[in-house]
Structures are given as structure tokens and as C-alpha cells.
Amino acid sequence: MYAVEVRDHIMIAHSLPRPVFGPAQAMHGATFVVDAAFFTDELDEDGLAVDIGRATELLASVLKPLNYANLDEAPAFAGRVSTTEAIARHIFDALATAIADGGLGGAGAPVRRLRITLHESHVARAWYEADL
Secondary structure (H helix, E strand, O other), rough: OOOEEEEEEEEEEEEOOOHHHHHHHHHEEEEEEEEEEEEOOOOOOOHHHHHHHHHHHHHHHHHOOOOOEEEHHHHHOOOOOOOHHHHHHHHHHHHHHHHHOOOOOOOOOOHHHHEEEEOOOOOOOOEEEOOO
16 A cells, blocks of 8 residues: 655644543643645556645645634534544544545545544654545
8 A cells, every 4th residue: 555644734722621631621722743644555647646735735725724723612623522633533534525525636546545643742643544
């Protein structure tokens, strides 16, 4: 299986209002480095798994509504705790929809699997990965 991975980042505000989160229950900011890995079984006729430029643009477009947002006020997280894992799944779902809608254009082979990794610090990360 081939993979192309691109990277961007988002800066968000949120709170995690459950006792298990200790001091993170209070409003705080976070900067997440976001990696999106696109997996294909084959290469296209140009030798591409995924066009890196298109993948970078598509990730940026999916992240734009989250950047500088207060996730406590975001409709996508209404009634949900915006943990790193939940944010990764949200980005996965948005990117999967964009891919299904033709967001990668014609370059590259069909994307079979997608992994979204959120790095919340230099020592911790979480991801969501699934077949498309």
C-alpha cells in the first residue's frame, strides 16, 4: 500500500468539562499539528498515489473552519467533548466527504484509507484511521 502524508496546523480554544480532565476543564488554547495520510493500493499512470499539492489544499480547506475557533461554540461539537480523538474523527469525516466529492481531482489513484493524526505536543498525539 502506498501513502502520501501532508501536514498543517490549527489553533483552537476549548474546555473539557469533565472531572477526568483536571485543569483542562477550564477554557484553554491548543495548537494541533495535523497530519493527513492518504493510502492507495496502486499508483496512477503518472506514478502518483495522491497529488501532494491537491492533498495539502484539501486539508487546509477542511481545517479552515476550526482554525481560531472556540470549539465549545462550534455546532460540530455541540453536546460532545472536543478531545483530541474527537477532533481527529471530525477532521477525518470532513476530509472523507471532500474526497468523495472529488476534492482531490483526477490526479492519483483512488484513496482507500485515511489517517488523521493530531499532535497536541511533542510527546503526545492521537489519530483516527479507517477505510473509505
